Amino acid sequence: xxxxxxxxxxxxxxxxxxxxxxxxxxxxxxxxxxxxxxxxxxxxxxxxxxxxxxxxxxxxxxxxxxxxxxxxxxxxxxxxxxxxxxxxxxxxxxxxxxxxxxxxxxxxxxxxxxxxxxxxxxxxxxxxxxxxxxxxxxxxxxxxxxxxxxxxxxxxxxxxxxxxxxxxxxxxxxxxxxxxxxxxxxxxxxxxxxxxxxxxxxxxxxxxxxxxxxxxxxxxxxxxxxxxxxxxxxxxxxxxxxxxxxxxxxxxxxxxxxxxxxxxxxxxxxxxxxxxxxxxxxxxxxxxxxxxxxxxxxxxxxxxxxxxxxxxxxxxxxxxxxxxxxxxxxxxxxxxxxxxxxxxxxxxxxxxxxxxxxxxxxxxxxxxxxxxxxxxxxxxxxxxxxxxxxxxxxxxxxxxxxxxxxxxxxxxxxxxxxxxxxxxxxxx
Amino acid sequence: xxxxxxxxxxxxxxxxxxxxxxxxxxxxxxxxxxxxxxxxxxxxxxxxxxxxxxxxxxxxxxxxxxxxxxxxxxxxxxxxxxxxxxxxxxxxxxxxxxxxxxxxxxxxxxxxxxxxxxxxxxxxxxxxxxxxxxxxxxxxxxxxxxxxxxxxxxxxxxxxxxxxxxxxxxxxxxxxxxxxxxxxxxxxxxxxxxxxxxxxxxxxxxxxxxxxxxxxxxxxxxxxxxxxxxxxxxxxxxxxxxxxxxxxxxxxxxxxxxxxxxxxxxxxxxxxxxxxxxxxxxxxxxxxxxxxxxxxxxxxxxxxxxxxxxxxxxxxxxxxxxxxxxxxxxxxxxxxxxxxxxxxxxxxxxxxxxxxxxxxxxxxxxxxxxxxxxxxxxxxxxxxxxxxxxxxxxxxxxxxxxxxxxxxxxxxxxxxxxxxxxxxxxxx
Numbered sequence: 001x002x003x004x005x006x007x008x009x010x011x012x013x014x015x016x017x018x019x020x021x022x023x024x025x026x027x028x029x030x031x032x033x034x035x036x037x038x039x040x041x042x043x044x045x046x047x048x049x050x051x052x053x054x055x056x057x058x059x060x061x062x063x064x065x066x067x068x069x070x071x072x073x074x075x076x077x078x079x080x081x082x083x084x085x086x087x088x089x090x091x092x093x094x095x096x097x098x099x100x101x102x103x104x105x106x107x108x109x110x111x112x113x114x115x116x117x118x119x120x121x122x123x124x125x126x127x128x129x130x131x132x133x134x135x136x137x138x139x140x141x142x143x144x145x146x147x148x149x150x151x152x153x154x155x156x157x158x159x160x161x162x163x164x165x166x167x168x169x170x171x172x173x174x175x176x177x178x179x180x181x182x183x184x185x186x187x188x189x190x191x192x193x194x195x196x197x198x199x200x201x202x203x204x205x206x207x208x209x210x211x212x213x214x215x216x217x218x219x220x221x222x223x224x225x226x227x228x229x230x231x232x233x234x235x236x237x238x239x240x241x242x243x244x245x246x247x248x249x250x251x252x253x254x255x256x257x258x259x260x261x262x263x264x265x266x267x268x269x270x271x272x273x274x275x276x277x278x279x280x281x282x283x284x285x286x287x288x289x290x291x292x293x294x295x296x297x298x299x300x301x302x303x304x305x306x307x308x309x310x311x312x313x314x315x316x317x318x319x320x321x322x323x324x325x326x327x328x329x330x331x332x333x334x335x336x337x338x339x340x341x342x343x344x345x346x347x348x349x350x351x352x353x354x355x356x357x358x359x360x361x362x363x364x365x366x367x368x369x370x371x372x373x374x375x376x377x378x379x380x381x382x383x384x385x386x387x388x389x390x391x392x393x394x395x396x397x398x399x400x401x402x403x404x405x406x407x408x409x410x411x412x413x414x415x416x417x418x419x420x421x422x423x424x425x426x427x428x
Numbered sequence: 429x430x431x432x433x434x435x436x437x438x439x440x441x442x443x444x445x446x447x448x449x450x451x452x453x454x455x456x457x458x459x460x461x462x463x464x465x466x467x468x469x470x471x472x473x474x475x476x477x478x479x480x481x482x483x484x485x486x487x488x489x490x491x492x493x494x495x496x497x498x499x500x501x502x503x504x505x506x507x508x509x510x511x512x513x514x515x516x517x518x519x520x521x522x523x524x525x526x527x528x529x530x531x532x533x534x535x536x537x538x539x540x541x542x543x544x545x546x547x548x549x550x551x552x553x554x555x556x557x558x559x560x561x562x563x564x565x566x567x568x569x570x571x572x573x574x575x576x577x578x579x580x581x582x583x584x585x586x587x588x589x590x591x592x593x594x595x596x597x598x599x600x601x602x603x604x605x606x607x608x609x610x611x612x613x614x615x616x617x618x619x620x621x622x623x624x625x626x627x628x629x630x631x632x633x634x635x636x637x638x639x640x641x642x643x644x645x646x647x648x649x650x651x652x653x654x655x656x657x658x659x660x661x662x663x664x665x666x667x668x669x670x671x672x673x674x675x676x677x678x679x680x681x682x683x684x685x686x687x688x689x690x691x692x693x694x695x696x697x698x699x700x701x702x703x704x705x706x707x708x709x710x711x712x713x714x715x716x717x718x719x720x721x722x723x724x725x726x727x728x729x730x731x732x733x734x735x736x737x738x739x740x741x742x743x744x745x746x747x748x749x750x751x752x753x754x755x756x757x758x759x760x761x762x763x764x765x766x767x768x769x770x771x772x773x774x775x776x777x778x779x780x781x782x783x784x785x786x787x788x789x790x791x792x793x794x795x796x797x798x799x800x801x802x803x804x805x806x807x808x809x810x811x812x813x814x815x816x817x818x819x820x821x822x823x824x825x826x827x828x829x830x831x832x833x834x835x836x837x838x839x840x841x842x843x844x845x846x847x848x849x850x851x852x853x854x855x856x
Contacts, residue, residue, distance in 0.1 A: 025631065032629040033622075035524070036482040038464040054464040096463070131642030136595075164608055167564075168615065169597040172634070174642045180592055180633040183626075187596065194461075198611075201460040203453065205608040206600070214559030214602040 003384050005239050006106050007415060009073055009113070012244045012387060013083035014045065014412045014428065016072045019322055019394025020065035021046030025179035029064050029186070033057060042092040043425040046398045055092040059143075059193045063088035063186030067135070069322055071248040071394070072185075075113075075238055076378065078120040078134055082242060084185035085139030086112035086146045089193040091425060093147050099420035100150060106416055108150040110239055112192075115162075116142025117238035119210060122229040123221035128173070132220060136171025136184030141216075143192020144199075151200050156207070163205025164195035166216040246376040246386060247320040249304040252288045254374035255355035256307055256344075260314030263359050263369050272361050274316050274334070279341055279360040282311065286346035288355075293344075300325040312338040315359075321393040353377050431812050433667050434534050435843060437501055437541070440672050440815060441511035442473065442840045442856065444500045447750055447822025448493035449474030453607035457492050457614070461485060470520040471853040474826045483520040487571075487621045491516035491614030495563070497750055498732075499676040499822070500613075503541075503666055504806065506548040506562055510670060512613035513567025514540035514574045517621040521575050522849040528578060530846035536578040538667055540620075543590075544570025545666035547638065550657040551649035556601070560648060564599025564612030569644075571620020572627075579628050584635070591633025592623035594644040674804040674814060675748040677732040680716045682802035683783035684735055684772075688742030691787050691797050700789050702744050702762070707769055707788040710739065714774035716783075721772075728753040740767040743787070749821040781805050816841075 020026055021044070030044065042058035044051050046065065053061065066072050066084040073083050090108055094100035120127075120138040128134050144165035148158045168191040171184040199205070210216045210226060217224040247257050259282075267274060284307065294306040303309040303325050312335045313324040329335065350356070353374045359367045373379040375386065382390070388409060395405040411418075411427040418424050448454055449472070458472065470486035472479050474493065481489065494500050494512040501511050518536055522528035548555075548566040556562050572593035576586045596619040599612040627633070638644045638654060645652040675685050687710075695702060712735065722734040731737040731753050740763045741752040757763060778784070781802045787795045801807040803814065810818070816837060823833040839846075839855040846852050 028629050028631045029626065032625050032631065033484075035469075036466040036484045038466045038482070041463075054466070056461075056464045131647040133595075160606075163603065163606070164611065167561075167598060167600045167603050167608055167612070169600075170595060172595045172597075172637065172642060172644060172647055174634040174637055174640050174644075174647075175591065175595050178588075178591070178632040178634055180595055180631070183592065183631075184595070197460050198457065201456050203456045203460065203608070203611075204606040206602040206606055209600065209602055212602050214600060216600060216602075219559040219600055219602075 005242055006110055007413065008244060008387060009083045009239065009242055010087055010109060010415050011391060011412045012073055013066055013087040015391030015394045016069065017062050017066040017088070018046035018398050018408070018428065019071065020068035022398050023065065023068040025068050025182050026061065026065040028179065029183070030061050042095040043428060045428050055096040056190055056193060058092040059089045059189040060186045062091065063189035064182045067185045068182040069248045071245055071322070074243050074245065075117045075120070076241060076243050078117060078124045079128070080117055080120045080138055081135045081185060082113045082116050082142065084135065085143040085188040085192060086116060088186065088189035089143035090146050090150060091421065093150060093193060094421040095425050098422040102416045102418035102421055104150060105421050108146045111149040112142040112146025113239045113242070114233055114237065115145035118229040118233055119217070119226070121238070122217055122224045122226040126223050127221040130221065131173045132169070133171030133173050133175065133181065133184050136188045137169050137220060139185050139188030140165040140168050140170060140191035140195065143189050144195040147193050147196035148199065151196060153196065153200060157199050159207050159209070160203065160205045161196045161199035163207070163209030164198055164203065165192050166209040167205065168195070169220060241378065243378055244376060244382045244387060246382055246390065247310070248322055248325060249310055249320065250292055252285070252352060253292050253307050253310040254376055255353055255371040256282055256284060256288070256311045256357070257314040257320045258375045259355050259357040259369040259371045260311045261318045263357060263367055264315050264318040266367055267359070267361070274338065276362040277315065277338060277341060277359055278362060280311065280315070280338070280343065281358045282307070282342065282344040283347040283350060283356040284344055285350045285352045285354065286348055287352055289344060289346050297330045300327045300330060303330045307344055308339045308342050309335065311342055319393070321390065322397055323393065433670055434538055435841065436672060436815060437511045437667065437670055438515055438537060438843050439819060439840045440501050441494055441515040443819030443822045444497065445490050445494040445516070446474035446826050446836070446856065447499065448496035448610070450826050451493065451496040453496050453610050454489065454493040456607065457611070458489050470523040471856060473856050483524040484618055484621060486520040487517045487617040488614045490519065491617035492610045495613045496610040497676045499673055499750070502671050502673065503545045503548070504669060504671050506545060506552045507556070508545055508548045508566055509563045509613060510541045510544050510570065512563065513571040513616040513620060514544060516614065516617035517571035518574050518578060519849065519853060521578060521621060523853050526850040527848035530844045530849055532578060533849050534844055536574045539577040540570040540574025541667045541670070542661055542665065543573035546657040546661055547645070547654070549666070550645055550652045550654040554651050555649040558649065559601050560597070561599030561601050561603065561609070561612050564616045565597050565648060567613050567616030568593040568596050568598060568619035568623065571617050572623040575621050575624035576627065579624060581624065581628060585627050587635050587637070588631065588633045589624045589627035591635070591637030592626055592631065593620050594637040595633065596623070597648060669806065671806055672804060672810045672815060674810055674818065675738070676750055676753060677738055677748065678720055680713070680780060681720050681735050681738040682804055683781055683799040684710055684712060684716070684739045684785070685742040685748045686802045687783050687785040687797040687799045688739045689746045689748070691785060691795055692743050692746040694795055695787070695789070702766065704790040705743065705766060705769060705787055706790060708739065708743070708766070708771065709786045710735070710770065710772040711775040711778060711784040712772055713778045713780045713782065714776055715780055717772060717774050725758045727755045728758060731758045735772055736767045736770050737763065739770055747821070749818065750825055751821065
């Protein structure tokens with residue numbers, strides 16, 4: 001049971017959450033808030049083989065970890081990262097109130113993502129332009145809907161839950177570049193879970209929290225088409241447009257990386273070592289150089305803003321994962337050597353997700369690659385195998401044991417058949 | 429040590445928090461979230477003689493209770509209720525990290541309220557007009573500044589704390605009339621405390637979270653004068669314009685209640701029982717009848733929107749506290765009798781805080797009272813004695829023991845001389 005978008009969404013979330021769990025932001029949050037953690041019911045993924053926490057904190061910690069490498073899923077029409085808030089809240093709840101079946105979990109996951117993306121679409125793009133980080137601001141609403149669905153809230157209680165979530169508007173774009181960016185989906189998960197719990201116990205909110213004159217949509221945006229979006233619930237499915245990033249760097253670098261990874265394999269098939277590469281010419285959309293034109297990145301974060309580094313790790317290692325953006329990776333002699341041989345030229349005839357690469361090796365032989373749509377786009381989605389490699393690469397960096405990683409991967413793919421989702425978490 | 433505005437602010441907050449602690453909203457929050465409460469360090473005021481909780485939840489619970497009767501303090505220029513978020517966060521922190529002296533606590537309290545009200549003024553009135561509940565939205569920032577001050581954060585850490593708080597924008601006005609209104613100052617207290625804790629441990633946010641192009645002030649309001657307000661910090665003191673409500677109902681009823689309480693005393697001094705009252709004529713600003721013209725309130729909440737009920741309890745009991753807005757109070761035969769004898773007439777020559785009352789008793793004797801400014805206004809602030817009566821009336825309803833209430837009152841007045849603020853909390 002893999003390959004459906006809902007399975008991929010959960011699987012990718014779990015891998016990213018494990019992968020992000022030892023990032024500094026996730027660590028500081030866990031350690032700072034340890035004095036407040038209540039009775040342990042719910043897993044904090046990845047970290048030291050999965051420590052447990054109360055459900056509220058587990059939702060926060062997992063939500064932070066899920067987003068901290070900017071490697072999570074993207075609803076491309078709104079650039080919401082939908083699974084972080086929803087899955088983080090759901091898993092924490094499902095372990096607290098076990099047993100929750102995989103099927104029920106998935107229904108709730110889809111419900112949460114649909115609500116999250118529809119309310120996001122309703123205020124897009126004004127809301128984002130004003131300065132809201134839409135993943136956080138819609139995430140609490142989506143998480144509340146998801147947990148409310150799992151609880152089986154009746155309509156009025158669900159309205160209250162959505163209202164309590166809507167009044168907690170988390171996320172300014174001004175936080176981009178700081179730890180607080182990943183705080184947003186974490187806090188959104190926690191706010192949504194909190195809202196559903198309060199509402200299920202009779203805590204009241206507005207019954208028109210989203211749509212009223214002074215409701216969420218009018219307050220957080222200068223225009224909205226909320227009623228159209230709400231009417232489209234269950235007719236058009238937003239989760240089906242969820243995309244997964246193959247590489248934890250700006251999306252404009254993805255065509256180059258995709259091309260370089262394919263060229264790595266072609267060189268290998270031709271019996272040519274990467275050390276024999278003498279020249280790399282790349283034609284790219286002008287935005288690529290504008291955003292990621294850094295020639296000599298000094299650390300991993302700068303590496304994410306270097307198309308040269310990104311291409312080089314692809315060509316050298318056929319990978320551009322979290323490990324390839326570690327601080328040490330930008331100093332790697334093999335990578336530096338290839339990076340320095342690469343030239344990129346802006347070509348405004350190319351689309352942003354297009355690139356043309358020409359590699360020249362010793363003796364003058366040339367290899368060309370034209371990427372029409374980068375892997376991870378809706379046109380060329382990541383395959384199950386690519387998602388699995390992404391999951392395992394991330395999980396290995398944290399868990400360090402291939403058998404454990406394999407078990408975790410299998411458990412996550414098999415979400416839908418789980419009798420008790422908590423058993424999956426125990427494997428993670 | 430009483431009578432300074434900072435002492436009054438804390439004292440009034442404590443009384444309101446004890447008084448609100450057995451309201452349904454406060455109870456549901458406490459009971460719903462009990463499964464998540466961590467190691468107990470900090471007091472949840474009032475409730476069952478002060479149960480303890482972790483500091484995060486104590487801040488939330490006390491913040492909810494402080495506002496739930498709409499009886500807390502008001503910074504009249506912005507209608508922010510400043511003490512709820514700030515004091516709830518500070519007390520929770522001070523008990524967790526004891527000992528904190530009363531003096532340090534007060535310095536932090538003033539710092540928090542200044543920051544909260546200055547950022548509020550910066551975006552007033554657009555922010556409120558858009559639909560934000562300004563007590564919540566500025567409260568998290570004020571609470572973060574207050575706790576950060578108590579922690580002794582350096583400037584960059586304080587910037588991060590304010591940033592993490594600013595990204596959590598809690599409070600839509602659409603929630604007015606529901607439990608979620610009082611959730612706002614509670615969640616703001618918790619968000620502010622959380623922000624200071626995270627920042628003190630190195631969690632980063634934007635360093636220009638309030639003022640940048642996509643910072644808080646620009647995102648939550650269509651115009652602002654943030655730099656002017658920030659420049660006035662420490663020059664004009666917002667806390668000095670903090671006002672205290674003598675009665676837990678809409679402020680437009682206050683002149684009538686004030687007048688009726690004074691008339692109760694005059695009748696008593698003249699040896700006249702209230703049962704001898706035959707007629708009451710009130711002249712009021714037109715807004716009074718528009719907002720609070722309900723003739724036959726059916727429950728306590730409706731009583732708050734009845735100038736007739738409000739005047740009647742004042743004349744009968746010389747009080748209009750929480751008890752006088754209980755559901756039973758609107759059925760009280762003495763009150764109903766007086767209420768039915770009262771006529772109110774709109775007079776647009778009167779100010780909103782002005783009223784003229786004429787009471788006619790058996791035999792035709794008349795008593796008149798012209799209230800120029802209602803008690804609780806900046807012109808006629810509540811005296812220490814009135815604040816003490818308010819505190820004790822609220823506390824008695826919850827604690828039920830006059831000696832305990834007296835001890836609590838003395839302890840709260842003596843905040844500034846406390847070596848360890850936790851000792852005050854233990855008396856509450």
